[in-house]
Amino acid sequence: MLEIKNVWKTFNKGTVNEKQALCGVNLTLNDGDFCTVIGGNGAGKSTTLNAIAGVWPVDCGQILIDGKDISALPEHKRAPYLGRVFQDPMTGTVADMEIIENLAIAARRGKKRGLSWGVKADERFRYRQMLAEFDLGLEDRMSSKVGLLSGGQRQAITLLMATIKKPKLLLLDEHTAALDPKTAAKVLELSDKIIAENNLTALMVTHNMHDAITHGNRLIMMSDGKIILNISGEEKKNLTVEHLLEMFEKASGSKIENDRMLLSKDK
Numbered sequence: 096m097l098e099i100k101n102v103w104k105t106f107n108k109g110t111v112n113e114k115q116a117l118c119g120v121n122l123t124l125n126d127g128d129f130c131t132v133i134g135g136n137g138a139g140k141s142t143t144l145n146a147i148a149g150v151w152p153v154d155c156g157q158i159l160i161d162g163k164d165i166s167a168l169p170e171h172k173r174a175p176y177l178g179r180v181f182q183d184p185m186t187g188t189v190a191d192m193e194i195i196e197n198l199a200i201a202a203r204r205g206k207k208r209g210l211s212w213g214v215k216a217d218e219r220f221r222y223r224q225m226l227a228e229f230d231l232g233l234e235d236r237m238s239s240k241v242g243l244l245s246g247g248q249r250q251a252i253t254l255l256m257a258t259i260k261k262p263k264l265l266l267l268d269e270h271t272a273a274l275d276p277k278t279a280a281k282v283l284e285l286s287d288k289i290i291a292e293n294n295l296t297a298l299m300v301t302h303n304m305h306d307a308i309t310h311g312n313r314l315i316m317m318s319d320g321k322i323i324l325n326i327s328g329e330e331k332k333n334l335t336v337e338h339l340l341e342m343f344e345k346a347s348g349s350k351i352e353n354d355r356m357l358l359s360k361d362k
C-alpha cells in the first residue's frame with residue numbers, strides 16, 4: 096500500500112546548517128497496517144511524514160501509494176490520498192466556522208463549489224451519528240463554532256475531518272501530545288476505532304513509548320534519519336517498554352536522549 100524506497104532528505108544543503116534528516120529510509124506498509132513511529136529528538140519522524148505528504152521534494156528515492164509513484168507530485172496533488180492530523184489542535188479546523196461546516200468542507204475536499212454545497216438533511220444526520228459515536232456530546236453542538244471547543248474536542252473533529260473521505264493513508268503526527276493524559280487517551284481510542292472501522296492504513300508518530308506499544312500492529316523506531324527497528328506481528332504484541340529501550344540501545348549504539356519519550360515510558 097505504502098512503499099518508501101531509499102528516501103534521502105538534506106536541509107540547507109551546502110550551508111553551515113546542512114542537516115541530513117533522512118538517510119535512505121525504506122518502509123513498506125500493507126493495507127490496514129497501523130504503524131507507530133518512535134525515536135529520539137530530531138530522529139526524522141516528522142520529516143518522514145512530511146516527505147510522504149510532499150511538503151518539499153526529497154533528494155532521491157521513491158514514495159508509492161498503491162503502486163503509484165507520488166514522489167514527483169506537489170503537496171496538493173497528494174492530498175486526495177492522505178489524511179493528516181498535527182499536534183496543534185488549532186491547525187486542522189476553522190475556528191470561526193461551525194462543527195457541521197467544518198465537516199462539510201472536509202467531505203467536499205477536491206470537489207468544485209456548486210449546487211450541492213449546502214448541507215442536506217441526510218448529510219446532517221450522518222454527521223450527527225458519527226459525532227454521537229465519539230461520546231463527547233458534540234452531536235448536540237453541531238452549530239457551535241469550533242473555536243469554542245476544548246483542545247480534545249477539536250482534535251476529535253480534526254480526526255473525523257481527516258478520515259471522512261477514507262484516505263489511503265492516515266498520518267498522525269503526535270496528534271495527542273498537546274492534550275492532557277485523559278483527553279489524549281480518549282482521542283487515541285477514537286483513532287483506533289476510526290482506523291479499525293474504516294480499515295485505514297496509518298502512520299502515527301508518538302513520543303509516548305507506552306502508546307507506541309499498545310496501539311497499532313507495527314512499530315518502527317528511527318534514529319539519525321534511519322529506521323533502526325521495524326517490529327510487527329507477535330513480536331509487536333509482546334513488546335514491553337524495557338525491551339524496546341534495550342533494543343534501541345543495541346540498534347543505535349546509544350542511550351535514548353528524548354526526554355519526553357523517557358518521561359512517557361511508565362504510562
Ligand SMILES: Nc1ncnc2c1ncn2[C@@H]1O[C@H](COP(=O)(O)OP(=O)(O)OP(=O)(O)O)[C@@H](O)[C@H]1O
Nearest residue numbers: 106107114116134135136137138139140141142143
Ligand atoms: N524544514 C526544515 N529545515 C531545516 N531543518 C529541518 C527542517 N525540518 C526538520 N529539520 C531537521 O531535521 C531533523 C529531523 O527533524 P524531525 O522534525 O523529523 O525530527 P523528529 O524525529 O520529528 O523529532 P522530534 O521528536 O524532536 O519532533 C532535525 O535535525 C530537524 O532540526
